[in-house]
Amino acid sequence: MKDTKILIIVVVAVISGLLLIPTITGKEVSWFPSHKINLGLDLRGGMQIVLQVEVDKAVRDELGRIGQQELPDKLKEESVTLKKAYVSDTADKLIVEFNDENDRNKARTILEAQWKQFTIEDTRSAGGPALALGMQKEVIAGIRENALKQARQMIDNRINEFGVAEPEIYTSGGEQIIVRLPGVVDPGRAKQLIGRTAVLEFKLLTDKAICGPTKDELLRPYGGQPPEGYATYARVAKKSSSDESGYCLLRKTPDFAGSYLTDARMGFGQYQEPEVEFQFNQEGARKFGELTGANIGKQLAIVLDNQIYSAPVINSRISSRGQITGSFTPEDAQDLAIVLRAGALPVPVRIEEERTVGATLGEDSIHRGTVSFIVGGLAVVFFMALYYRTIGFSANLALVLNVAMVLGGMAALGATLTMPGIAGIILTVGMAVDANVIINERVREELRLGKSPPAAVRVGYDRALWTILDSHATGLIAAAFLYEFGTGPVKGFGVTLIIGLISSVFTAIVITRVIADRLAARSRDTLSI
Amino acid sequence: MHKFREIIPQGTKIDFMGHAKYVVPFTVTLAIISLVWMFTKGFNWGIDFAGGLEMRVEFKGAAQNVKIADVRKAMDELPKALNLQDLEVNDFVIPGKNVYAIKAKGEERVARAGGDVALHDLSSKLLEYLEGRYGKGNVEIVSTDMVGPRVGHTLRKAGILAVVGALGGILVYIGFRFDFKYGQGAVIATAHDVIITAGLFAILQREINLTAVAALLTIAGYSTNDTIVIFDRIREGRRGKYRTLPLREAINKSINETLSRTILTSGVTMLAVLAMLFLGGETLFDFSLAMTFGIIIGTYSSIFIASPLYVWADELFASRRKARRAAR
Numbered sequence: 027m028k029d030t031k032i033l034i035i036v037v038v039a040v041i042s043g044l045l046l047i048p049t050i051t052g053k054e055v056s057w058f059p060s061h062k063i064n065l066g067l068d069l070r071g072g073m074q075i076v077l078q079v080e081v082d083k084a085v086r087d088e089l090g091r092i093g094q095q096e097l098p099d100k101l102k103e104e105s106v107t108l109k110k111a112y113v114s115d116t117a118d119k120l121i122v123e124f125n126d127e128n129d130r131n132k133a134r135t136i137l138e139a140q141w142k143q144f145t146i147e148d149t150r151s152a153g154g155p156a157l158a159l160g161m162q163k164e165v166i167a168g169i170r171e172n173a174l175k176q177a178r179q180m181i182d183n184r185i186n187e188f189g190v191a192e193p194e195i196y197t198s199g200g201e202q203i204i205v206r207l208p209g210v211v212d213p214g215r216a217k218q219l220i221g222r223t224a225v226l227e228f229k230l231l232t233d234k235a236i237c238g239p240t241k242d243e244l245l246r247p248y249g250g251q252p253p254e255g256y257a258t259y260a261r262v263a264k265k266s267s268s269d270e271s272g273y274c275l276l277r278k279t280p281d282f283a284g285s286y287l288t289d290a291r292m293g294f295g296q297y298q299e300p301e302v303e304f305q306f307n308q309e310g311a312r313k314f315g316e317l318t319g320a321n322i323g324k325q326l327a328i329v330l331d332n333q334i335y336s337a338p339v340i341n342s343r344i345s346s347r348g349q350i351t352g353s354f355t356p357e358d359a360q361d362l363a364i365v366l367r368a369g370a371l372p373v374p375v376r377i378e379e380e381r382t383v384g385a386t387l388g389e390d391s392i393h394r395g396t397v398s399f400i401v402g403g404l405a406v407v408f409f410m411a412l413y414y415r416t417i418g419f420s421a422n423l424a425l426v427l428n429v430a431m432v433l434g435g436m437a438a439l440g441a442t443l444t445m446p447g448i449a450g451i452i453l454t455v456g457m458a459v460d461a462n463v464i465i466n467e468r469v470r471e472e473l474r475l476g477k478s479p480p481a482a483v484r485v486g487y488d489r490a491l492w493t494i495l496d497s498h499a500t501g502l503i504a505a506a507f508l509y510e511f512g513t514g515p516v517k518g519f520g521v522t523l524i525i526g527l528i529s530s531v532f533t534a535i536v537i538t539r540v541i542a543d544r545l546a547a548r549s550r551d552t553l554s555i
Numbered sequence: 556m557h558k559f560r561e562i563i564p565q566g567t568k569i570d571f572m573g574h575a576k577y578v579v580p581f582t583v584t585l586a587i588i589s590l591v592w593m594f595t596k597g598f599n600w601g602i603d604f605a606g607g608l609e610m611r612v613e614f615k616g617a618a619q620n621v622k623i624a625d626v627r628k629a630m631d632e633l634p635k636a637l638n639l640q641d642l643e644v645n646d647f648v649i650p651g652k653n654v655y656a657i658k659a660k661g662e663e664r665v666a667r668a669g670g671d672v673a674l675h676d677l678s679s680k681l682l683e684y685l686e687g688r689y690g691k692g693n694v695e696i697v698s699t700d701m702v703g704p705r706v707g708h709t710l711r712k713a714g715i716l717a718v719v720g721a722l723g724g725i726l727v728y729i730g731f732r733f734d735f736k737y738g739q740g741a742v743i744a745t746a747h748d749v750i751i752t753a754g755l756f757a758i759l760q761r762e763i764n765l766t767a768v769a770a771l772l773t774i775a776g777y778s779t780n781d782t783i784v785i786f787d788r789i790r791e792g793r794r795g796k797y798r799t800l801p802l803r804e805a806i807n808k809s810i811n812e813t814l815s816r817t818i819l820t821s822g823v824t825m826l827a828v829l830a831m832l833f834l835g836g837e838t839l840f841d842f843s844l845a846m847t848f849g850i851i852i853g854t855y856s857s858i859f860i861a862s863p864l865y866v867w868a869d870e871l872f873a874s875r876r877k878a879r880r881a882a883r
Contacts (some may be wrong), residue, residue, distance in 0.1 A: 068838070076706060199709075213699065214679040221675060377675035378703035386613065387697045390649050394836040402830030406823055413560050413819075445838050446769055452831060453773060453846075456824035457780075463823070464784060467816045470559055493787040496732055497780040503724040504776030508769060511717035513710065516769045523773075555559065 031540050038532070039427055042434035049437055063437045066444030066518055067381070069395075071388035072208035073216055076379035077181070081201045083373040084173035085166050086117040093120050097159075100140075106133045109153060119160045120144075123153040130155045170200065176372045178203050183368035184219055188361070203375070213382045215361060223331050223374045224365040226284025226304075229276045230317075231325040231337065237261070237274040244275045255279070259327070261334045262352050274334055276327055282317055286310020290366035292359040295351055300359035302350045304366060315345035330362075395448035402452050403429075406459055414466055416554035420541040421462040424533035428458045431529035432522060441525070444518035454526025457501060461534030464497075465490040466555055469542070479546035479553040487539055494534060498527050562822075563815035571810045571858055572803040572866065578859040586747050589754020598757050600660075601764030602700055604714065606707035607660035608677055611697035612685060614653045618693035626655045629688055637680060647697070648837055654697055657681065675701060714768040721772050722746060725779050733786060736872065740864035741782045744856040748778045752849045761841060770842045774849030777824075781817065782857040788813045789865070802869060806862055821854045 048062045067074055093111035101108050109123040124130040134157055138146050143165050149158040178197050185193045194206040205220055238244045241258050258273045286306045293303040306314055318340050327337040328350055335352045410418040432451055469486030509520030546553055602609050614621040630642040643658040678699045685694045730738040749771050756763055788809040797805035832843035
């Protein structure tokens with residue numbers, strides 16, 4: 027029995043030690059199931075961005091598309107005329123207006139029979155009798171999920187092209203994407219790269235579309251509000267030419283979409299200024315050729331994420347190539363090319379949270395964390411040895427093993443060590459000591475009652491067992507909530523605490539017991555405790 | 556016979572339940588003051604929960620000797636377009652470096668800030684401004700924390716959920732392992748500790764951030780742990796050698812017996828926490844401060860809050876039983 031225990035202890039100790047080899051030597055061993063302990067961004071430096079993905083816009087867009095295309099087509103087929111279809115303010119319904127009740131009722135019968143993905147209700151709108159088409163919850167959930175997935179994929183592509191080592195990108199809570207970029211990055215550049223929606227559109231300056239220096243001037247003929255289907259767009263300021271600033275009034279629907287893009291590269295313009303050159307695929311080239319061929323002499327605005335980069339005059343038919351000019355630095359142009367190449371996000375994203383830690387602070391944190399760990403640990407170790415003498419050494423051995431097990435466990439689980447995590451390990455030391463104190467005080471009591479050392483150790487450990495289990499269990503409950511609801515560094519704290527509490531039970535109950543039993547067996551009437 | 560090194564001499568007989576008469580009103584008052592303070596003056600929510608921007612900036616090279624007053628002046632002269640007034644500027648200690656923390660807190664302020672500039676561009680704009688003022692290469696971002704209003708909201712909800720959930724979980728566990736008479740004592744004592752520590756944060760107006768919540772939860776865990784050890788002993792005594800003693804006396808004996816353990820554990824944990832408090836730097840300071848305070852309160856609440864509550868519940872149950880018996 028005792029031998030099995032010793033065997034278990036040796037195995038655990040050896041495994042913990044082995045798990046830490048990559049961390050200590052700094053080398054990864056390919057066949058070994060353990061890696062270096064991940065350092066959190068707060069320790070190694072780096073950047074974390076939380077992106078809010080506007081998944082509701084995907085639902086709105088889809089409803090809008092159905093209202094513009096599928097629904098009119100469907101009703102035309104059945105020869106029912108509809109007046110107007112638009113997305114409700116709540117963005118989960120399509121409101122369809124009809125000329126009279128008769129048309130509405132006909133449409134209702136048809137749609138109820140054939141469009142099962144909608145719940146259909148009668149409603150009245152300002153324009154007369156109408157139907158409200160509500161999308162089923164599951165369909166909405168599917169659209170949202172898909173938008174999130176696609177956005178994630180796009181951001182993945184962009185970061186891969188940008189070239190950051192070991193990026194972590196994952197979705198969270200149904201509408202967020204969390205991006206972690208370890209190491210030193212240029213935060214401004216990274217944010218430009220990740221946070222850009224990158225919707226490229228081309229809009230002709232025809233009909234009412236004009237440009238001017240101020241919004242007010244453009245909107246004056248329309249009483250301050252843009253006419254239906256139009257919106258104002260800001261022009262990107264350029265350092266070189268003063269005439270190209272201000273705003274343009276443009277149609278909302280683009281004349282040509284950037285989704286036909288196959289390639290984008292940084293290039294240099296005629297004055298050697300950086301620009302982004304792009305190329306369309308075959309279909310795109312044909313369509314773009316038609317558009318430009320038919321509109322020679324007119325201006326074509328190149329709009330990226332609702333900002334006008336330039337609005338050159340079309341001099342001749344252009345088919346497959348074009349360029350975006352702006353006052354780009356080479357890095358700007360390069361990053362924009364990456365973003366265009368990787369593709370536009372299906373819906374806009376917003377940077378909701380940003381955390382950057384430079385190398386200086388990371389190093390300082392590691393240094394301070396280590397120093398306080400060593401000082402605190404040594405103080406505890408000295409105290410235990412002084413107070414409990416021989417048994418104190420056994421408690422200290424358990425303490426060292428405990429820390430090794432926590433670190434080994436973290437390496438094996440691929441957990442991340444953060445600054446609060448270091449605090450967690452220090453607290454684990456406190457908990458482990460507590461277990462030993464409880465046991466030793468119990469054993470002392472039994473000895474005072476006149477029991478022989480072996481009997482005192484046996485009774486003391488047995489009595490202390492449940493106390494230790496109970497106290498660790500409540501600790502685990504608190505730690506589990508920290509892990510579940512904590513984010514970032516706090517989650518790391520929860521992880522270390524959980525692993526630490528488990529290993530603390532093991533070291534206190536199993537490891538020190540074996541040593542205490544042996545010591546007690548050898549000492550006939552006194553025990554150094 | 557055995558000679559042990561002891562902090563608490565054998566045979567110590569402190570009348571804890573007797574002293575509880577004076578300690579309970581005192582500490583309950585303390586808890587009430589904390590609660591009142593929390594609800595009137597409120598917490599100084601850090602940007603994790605309130606939203607906002609906090610940047611720690613190192614000044615080096617030609618800007619090596621920039622003083623905090625210079626940085627404050629620079630912030631006062633920020634371009635109007637950024638719409639960021641009354642930024643807080645504080646020291647941030649990294650030995651051998653000249654670092655200051657610049658902070659804009661509060662979701663409304665942040666939403667207002669920037670004008671045409673998006674929230675996430677603010678840090679870049681601030682850096683640009685400082686670089687323009689002190690020269691490129693002379694200012695370096697040590698760290699940036701930007702939390703949008705929506706995230707702040709989610710984080711606050713998660714934080715509250717974590718604290719309340721942990722307390723509930725602990726109650727269920729103790730109810731399961733002991734019984735309600737013990738369970739309510741342990742949970743009220745733990746809640747008392749959390750409230751007073753949170754109250755300390757409110758009174759000192761130290762920031763409540765994610766780390767502070769972690770500290771509060773750790774205190775909850777620690778305090779219950781401490782209470783459980785004592786309760787275990789009380790239960791063991793009442794079932795065994797102190798079965799015939801009056802309740803208060805039995806509890807006094809049990810607490811005296813565990814006293815050296817209580818003091819030792821608190822003391823040793825304190826050693827580790829104090830090391831963090833003095834050597835851990837700014838990142839760990841608030842955490843260690845809360846822990847130091849929490850350990851002290853957690854220790855005395857096990858003795859002076861949890862145990863008397865148990866006595867009270869036990870006596871209440873006993874008198875009800877007696878009344879019922881008399882009625883029959």
